[in-house]
Amino acid sequence: MDSKIRIIVADDHAVVREGIRIWLERDPRVKVVATAVDTESLADRIDSFPCEVVISDIGMRGINGENNAIAFLRRFLRQAQRPRVIVVTMIAQPQMLTGLLELGVDGLVDKRDCMEALNQAVIEVVDGGRFVSKHAGALLGNELVNVAGRAGVLSAREWEVFQLYASGLSLISIAKRLERSVKTVGTQRRSAMRKLGLKSETELIDYLRQIGLV
Known part of the structure; x- marks a missing residue:
């Protein structure tokens, strides 16, 4: 009987995805049973490959056109019987990280932390614990107590504005491109920032920059 911890790894960057897979498989206690390149393929792999742990980025495109995987994770984490979930991310907003923990993720690993953090995270969450890596913990500080958590899912229009803004366009140029008023575009940008806890x-x-748009 195979007693290894079965893991699915999901990230839309091939170098990160394969790096995590190769690193994890150096540990004789674990076995990567599948990898996924986006949220849709992650959902498919979870249905097709029984596992104890899912390690996933959240910056991947969502199944229904969302700008990230959070909407899927929110639904998935509500299931009574599910694999443990470890999120790996470069996001450095304490509100976002707090929001992910409040959604029910079992582990947070900042991509700037050493790879050994992943091994520790896997063992701790399988044993029923919660793991937060060094950089993520330093960012959180007292946020779990003092800040309302946000794990933001932007609307398609808000995400469209963010993408164009990241490309260097002004609000006036974005409004012309999208055939919306400058006031509407400004409101959508502010709404997106509130959802993400950006002040x-x-x-x-x-x-x-953290999610790769700049």
Whole structure:
């Protein structure tokens, strides 16, 4: 009988995905049974390959056109019987990280942490614990107590505005491109920032950089 911890790894960047897979399989206690390149393929792999742990980025395109995998994870984490979920991310907004924990993810690993954090995360969540890596923990600080968590899912229109803004277009140019008023585009940008817990232009640029849009 195979007693190894079965894992599915999901990330839309091949280098990251394969790097995690290769690293994990150095540990004789684990076996990567499948990998996924986006949220839709992750859902398919979970249905097709029994596993104890899912390790996933959240920056992948969502199944129904969402800008990330959070909507899928929100639904998935509600299931009574499910694999443990570890999120790997570059996101450095404490509100977003808090929101992910409040959704019910079992582990948070900042991609800037050493790979050994993944091995520790796997063992701790399989044993029923919750794991937060060093960088993620430093970002959180007292946020679990003091800040309302947000794990934001942007609307298709908000995400469209974010993408164009990240490309360097002004609000006026975005409004012309999308055939919307400048006021509407500005409102959509502010709404997206509130959902993500971003309070300033600097935090917005940092967030766009973290998810690879800048």
